[in-house]
Amino acid sequence: MGQPRHAYVHVPFCRHRCGYCDFTLVAGRDDLIDRYYAALGRELERVSPEPPATAGSPGLELDTLYLGGGTPSHLGPAGLRRLFGLLHERLHPVAGAEVTVEANPLDVTADFLAAAADCGVTRVSLGGQSLDAMTLRALDRDHAPDDVRRAAGLLLADGFSVSVDLMTAAPGQSLAAVEKDLDAVVGLGPQHVSVYCLTWEKGTSFESQRRKGLLQPAEESLERQMYETAIDRLGTGGYEHYEVSNFAKPGARCRHNEAYWDCRPWEAFGPGAARFDGRTRITNHRATTTWMNKVLVGDDFSGDVDAMTAEDAARERVVVGLRRRDGLDREAFMDASGFTLDALAGNAIASWTDRGLATDDGRRVRLTHAGLLVSDALWADILK
Amino acid sequence: MDCKHIRNFSIIAHIDHGKSTLADRLLERTGTVEKRQLKEQMLDDMELERQRGITIKARAVRMEYRHAGEVYELNLIDTPGHVDFHYEVSRSLACCEGAVLLVDAFQGVEAQTVANAYAAINLDLAIVPVINKVDLVHARVDDVLLEMEQSLAIDSAEVIKASAKTGVGIDDLLAAIIERIPPPKGDPHAILRALIFDSHYDSYRGAITYVRVIDGTITKGQKIRFLETSTTHDVLELGQFVPQRRACETLSAGQVGYLVCNIKDVKQVHIGDTVTIPGDQAAAPMPGYKPPQRMVYCGLYPSEGENFEELRDALEKLVINDPSFEYAPESSEALGFGFRCGFLGLLHMEIIQQRLEKEADLDLVQTAPNVTYRIKKTTGETIEITNPQDVPDTGQIDEFLQPIVRTNFLVPVEQIGPVMQLCTDRRGVYLKTEYLSPTRAMLTFDLPLAEVIYDLHDRLKSVTRGYGTMDYELIGYFPADLVRLDILVGGKPVDALSIICDRRDADRRGRAIVKKLRGEIDRHMFEIALQAAIGTKVIARETISAMRKNVTAKCYGGDISRKKKLWAKQKEGKKRMKSIGSVDIPQKAFMAVLDTGTDRQ
Numbered sequence: 001m002g003q004p005r006h007a008y009v010h011v012p013f014c015r016h017r018c019g020y021c022d023f024t025l026v027a028g029r030d031d032l033i034d035r036y037y038a039a040l041g042r043e044l045e046r047v048s049p050e051p052p053a054t055a056g057s058p059g060l061e062l063d064t065l066y067l068g069g070g071t072p073s074h075l076g077p078a079g080l081r082r083l084f085g086l087l088h089e090r091l092h093p094v095a096g097a098e099v100t101v102e103a104n105p106l107d108v109t110a111d112f113l114a115a116a117a118d119c120g121v122t123r124v125s126l127g128g129q130s131l132d133a134m135t136l137r138a139l140d141r142d143h144a145p146d147d148v149r150r151a152a153g154l155l156l157a158d159g160f161s162v163s164v165d166l167m168t169a170a171p172g173q174s175l176a177a178v179e180k181d182l183d184a185v186v187g188l189g190p191q192h193v194s195v196y197c198l199t200w201e202k203g204t205s206f207e208s209q210r211r212k213g214l215l216q217p218a219e220e221s222l223e224r225q226m227y228e229t230a231i232d233r234l235g236t237g238g239y240e241h242y243e244v245s246n247f248a249k250p251g252a253r254c255r256h257n258e259a260y261w262d263c264r265p266w267e268a269f270g271p272g273a274a275r276f277d278g279r280t281r282i283t284n285h286r287a288t289t290t291w292m293n294k295v296l297v298g299d300d301f302s303g304d305v306d307a308m309t310a311e312d313a314a315r316e317r318v319v320v321g322l323r324r325r326d327g328l329d330r331e332a333f334m335d336a337s338g339f340t341l342d343a344l345a346g347n348a349i350a351s352w353t354d355r356g357l358a359t360d361d362g363r364r365v366r367l368t369h370a371g372l373l374v375s376d377a378l379w380a381d382i383l384k
Numbered sequence: 385m386d387c388k389h390i391r392n393f394s395i396i397a398h399i400d401h402g403k404s405t406l407a408d409r410l411l412e413r414t415g416t417v418e419k420r421q422l423k424e425q426m427l428d429d430m431e432l433e434r435q436r437g438i439t440i441k442a443r444a445v446r447m448e449y450r451h452a453g454e455v456y457e458l459n460l461i462d463t464p465g466h467v468d469f470h471y472e473v474s475r476s477l478a479c480c481e482g483a484v485l486l487v488d489a490f491q492g493v494e495a496q497t498v499a500n501a502y503a504a505i506n507l508d509l510a511i512v513p514v515i516n517k518v519d520l521v522h523a524r525v526d527d528v529l530l531e532m533e534q535s536l537a538i539d540s541a542e543v544i545k546a547s548a549k550t551g552v553g554i555d556d557l558l559a560a561i562i563e564r565i566p567p568p569k570g571d572p573h574a575i576l577r578a579l580i581f582d583s584h585y586d587s588y589r590g591a592i593t594y595v596r597v598i599d600g601t602i603t604k605g606q607k608i609r610f611l612e613t614s615t616t617h618d619v620l621e622l623g624q625f626v627p628q629r630r631a632c633e634t635l636s637a638g639q640v641g642y643l644v645c646n647i648k649d650v651k652q653v654h655i656g657d658t659v660t661i662p663g664d665q666a667a668a669p670m671p672g673y674k675p676p677q678r679m680v681y682c683g684l685y686p687s688e689g690e691n692f693e694e695l696r697d698a699l700e701k702l703v704i705n706d707p708s709f710e711y712a713p714e715s716s717e718a719l720g721f722g723f724r725c726g727f728l729g730l731l732h733m734e735i736i737q738q739r740l741e742k743e744a745d746l747d748l749v750q751t752a753p754n755v756t757y758r759i760k761k762t763t764g765e766t767i768e769i770t771n772p773q774d775v776p777d778t779g780q781i782d783e784f785l786q787p788i789v790r791t792n793f794l795v796p797v798e799q800i801g802p803v804m805q806l807c808t809d810r811r812g813v814y815l816k817t818e819y820l821s822p823t824r825a826m827l828t829f830d831l832p833l834a835e836v837i838y839d840l841h842d843r844l845k846s847v848t849r850g851y852g853t854m855d856y857e858l859i860g861y862f863p864a865d866l867v868r869l870d871i872l873v874g875g876k877p878v879d880a881l882s883i884i885c886d887r888r889d890a891d892r893r894g895r896a897i898v899k900k901l902r903g904e905i906d907r908h909m910f911e912i913a914l915q916a917a918i919g920t921k922v923i924a925r926e927t928i929s930a931m932r933k934n935v936t937a938k939c940y941g942g943d944i945s946r947k948k949k950l951w952a953k954q955k956e957g958k959k960r961m962k963s964i965g966s967v968d969i970p971q972k973a974f975m976a977v978l979d980t981g982t983d984r985q
Contacts, residue, residue: 008941196937224933245937260941274942281945306945316948323939355909374909376934380955383948 004277005063006259007091010270011072011083012036012288015104019140019209022201024272024286025070032288033079039292040086043269043284043301047090059092060267064256066100071127073107077115084119091267093120098255100125100163105143108151113158123161123254125194126151130167131184132177138170139198140205145184152188161252163192168226169218170198171206178226179233186237191252194245195230197223224373231369244323244372261324263317263336272303279313281306311384314339318382322358323375327366341365348381385457387567387638392459392596393512394476396500397486398853402516406486406548407445407462413554414447414458416626444582444594444640446624451562458561459624459640461581474503475655475673479581479596479640482510482565484557485538489515489523489545493531493820495794495855501536510565513538514557519547531820568598568638576600576608577667578635578659583650585704589621591647592629594640595659599667601636602643602659611669612657617645650704676708677858678726679787680733680837681770683714683751683880684740685722687962687971691746692721698744699723702736709736714771718880718964719749719974724771727753730837749962751880752977755833758785758861772882775868778919784866787833789856790815795848797825802847810835811886830859834885869894869923871901871977872915874967883977890916894924897977902926904973912967 010024013036017027026032047060065087075083080101093099100123101116108126116124128148130136136144148164155162164185168178185193200207200217209215218226231241239247243261246254259266268275271291274283283304285291294301308316314337321328333341342349349365352358357371357378367375397403411417447458461476477483483504487497504511515528525545532538544560546553582594595602602608602622609616621644623631635641647653656673660666686695699711709732711723727733733753740746757769760783761776769775791812795803800817804827807814812829819825831840836856844852869890871881881901885893894916901914909931916924936947961968 197933199937220932227933227935244935244939257940260944261939266941268941272942274945276941283942283945304945306948316944319948319951320939320944357909372935374931374934376936376951377909377931377954379951383951383955 004265006266008268010273019205039295073103105147105151162190182233398494398496401488445627495853499855534820570637572636574599682753685719785861791856795852898926900976
């Protein structure tokens with residue numbers, strides 16, 4: 001499989017935890033940030049025990065580096081510089097690499113942009129979620145529509161490649177509100193848009209309110225309409241739909257995420273971060289403090305280990321591959337996995353095409369629009 | 385032991401009135417079992433019996449008791465209390481000269497008290513009435529005495545007041561058993577005649593045959609003949625239960641015990657058969673027992689088709705110890721190969737299913753239970769229907785008959801109204817009300833058995849807040865306006881979902897079933913029509929709308945392992961379903977047809 005050329009770094013800090021969020025993060029615990037740097041520095045030693053400078057190499061060469069969270073921008077300009085200082089000791093984004101940082105619109109200031117540029121950041125993923133005040137309140141967000149506009153404007157003016165996240169099916173959100181959000185985002189003109197349908201995750205405040213009857217999820221048919229509207233409007237706006245939730249202007253797909261969906265190996269650091277060597281995916285301990293403590297005392301800090309056989313991995317490749325609108329190319333699949341697509345999924349694909357859920361031209365298999373909408377129900381046919 | 389010093393008796397009672405506790409106390413008082421060895425429900429050795437606190441199979445145990453200076457052999461033949469096991473009760477009673485009638489001092493006379501007492505009276509057994517639990521704070525002894533007098537003409541002066549729990553009245557009871565129950569008649573020197581009243585299978589010794597010797601004597605090593613099966617066996621061992629098996633040399637007229645004859649095939653042991661000597665001198669056969677009447681049938685299918693053989697083996701094993709259920713192979717388009725099984729009642733059905741799943745570790749799909757119907761065809765032929773699939777075309781049916789049971793309800797007087805309503809809703813025919821005491825009455829209705837077995841007992845308990853009890857006996861088959869109701873899923877009839885019901889109920893039942901099914905079947909990627917139909921006429925319809933959206937939004941590096949687990953779970957769920965056409969139907973759905981839509985309004 002060779003050395004991974006992609007890396008993910010998890011920054012688990014937020015000003016505040018939004019009601020729907022079940023990600024690995026701590027809110028209002030900035031006192032832990034120093035310990036986090038220390039722990040991250042130690043975890044990076046997995047790449048090479050000695051600083052690469054001493055070993056005479058620039059470090060692990062990367063085509064993409066992605067800082068997610070949490071809210072990486074919450075570290076502030078100085079924090080960002082410090083973080084990249086650590087990362088650059090062992091990770092080496094090559095010339096032309098995609099370096100993404102997730103940001104809260106409120107954190108996007110001139111100082112922050114300057115720091116980002118100095119650190120080699122090329123792309124900013126903006127947690128906008130909506131451009132409608134009511135929806136933002138319903139989602140428990142701490143920013144206003146204008147903050148998103150301002151941040152996107154600044155980023156684009158400074159030459160960053162920008163992605164904006166939007167959320168649909170928020171409590172009380174109407175189809176009209178979604179349409180307005182989509183039009184507003186297209187108007188802002190970012191290179192990339194991700195649209196996520198709200199999910200109700202165990203352990204979140206939203207979910208406990210739902211159980212008490214205080215919050216009501218959107219009807220499934222409304223969810224569907226919202227999703228279809230997103231596909232339509234973003235398409236018209238010049239964004240290509242290239243994965244379930246992702247839309248990009250030509251040439252602006254997120255290369256980092258495409259590495260995941262290509263099942264290429266990647267490195268990952270930080271609490272709850274998952275790395276993959278082509279067969280095995282190891283997820284670090286999800287609790288921020290546990291991860292820090294274990295890393296710092298030299299204990300094993302991995303949590304879940306998903307060790308797959310070659311066939312398991314190939315089956316997984318079918319699933320994540322078909323979630324991409326390009327679908328799967330038989331030849332490329334065979335080259336990458338060592339299995340023929342039809343040996344693993346031939347019957348399923350035939351039955352899907354019969355039912356109008358997929359198309360198959362003999363070389364390439366793609367889900368149709370109908371198939372994509374219910375794709376979770378298809379994977380039982382593929383996974384062992 | 386001469387007959388004069390033998391007493392054979394059963395204890396009869398409504399369920400939960402303390403029969404097993406009383407048996408435990410008698411074992412202890414007679415020194416049959418030492419106190420420290422006593423475990424609760426001594427005679428119930430099936431795990432299920434203890435778990436559920438009920439007696440399923442009959443038991444026999446020999447006790448010794450000294451009374452007025454003489455030693456007596458007391459044979460207690462334990463009986464099940466639940467209505468399903470009437471059949472076992474009457475078998476046991478036929479081996480006895482007397483019965484201890486046990487009534488709870490708080491609950492009073494209940495439906496099985498009456499039913500079992502009449503069974504004993506009809507066999508001319510001496511009745512020893514006992515009020516149990518007199519130590520209870522809420523005991524209402526005087527009322528209960530009145531109820532016993534009103535319902536069963538029992539003289540209050542003869543009733544022994546006891547507490548099986550504390551031991552109060554146990555000596556009085558033992559004395560009464562000896563004084564009031566006649567010794568068995570029978571001549572130990574006459575030609576051997578013994579009645580087989582039960583059997584069980586022991587994997588080391590083969591069939592253990594339970595007998596009551598009527599005349600003559602059985603001696604170890606002798607040859608005996610089973611009349612009905614026409615087989616001859618050597619008696620390898622004989623003995624009595626104390627309560628474990630204890631071998632002895634002879635069993636003579638009046639005694640109760642067991643025989644071990646190296647019988648590997650239990651089919652050779654017929655309950656109710658007569659045991660005598662081989663040759664010309666053999667005794668004439670005794671009337672034996674009426675064969676058990678299976679009231680309820682259902683299909684049992686392995687949920688994995690390849691387990692058919694295992695299911696067959698498990699059923700074969702089970703029927704050895706419980707000849708009261710029967711099975712025959714059948715096949716269903718929907719469920720594949722399985723068995724149609726007949727049971728004494730719903731509890732019996734539930735117990736068999738549990739034993740199969742537990743003892744044989746089988747995962748089963750059970751179809752909804754139905755009763756046996758009879759159809760007089762236009763050709764003059766009469767057929768028995770145990771599976772709705774076998775109902776012929778309407779054109780061939782001259783008369784469609786269903787079993788009717790006479791049902792007694794013992795209820796608090798203030799709940800007579802709701803119980804009346806319950807029965808008239810179920811097309812019951814009212815016969816009479818008798819007041820047993822100022823607070824309790826007995827209602828009698830004739831009801832279709834089909835209406836009784838499904839949920840009448842539960843409904844009765846709920847409208848009487850647990851105080852009502854019921855009992856029923858089959859009075860015969862009567863014509864009714866019955867139809868077969870078919871259920872179509874996605875346009876395809878699903879044979880395992882068909883039911884037989886009264887034409888007037890068909891709309892309601894049909895609507896209830898398709899509505900219930902709508903809740904049981906997950907949405908698919910296409911719309912699924914659920915229809916109830918009589919012949920080609922659709923009478924109810926529901927639609928399961930197509931899945932509109934089911935797609936995971938986020939599937940990035942850290943999400944994949946987690947999402948895969950969720951998807952895999954869906955796959956597990958799918959495995960336990962039966963696919964009909966392209967619709968996956970969960971096993972539970974096959975019981976949906978039990979939903980009678982009885983929240984009738």
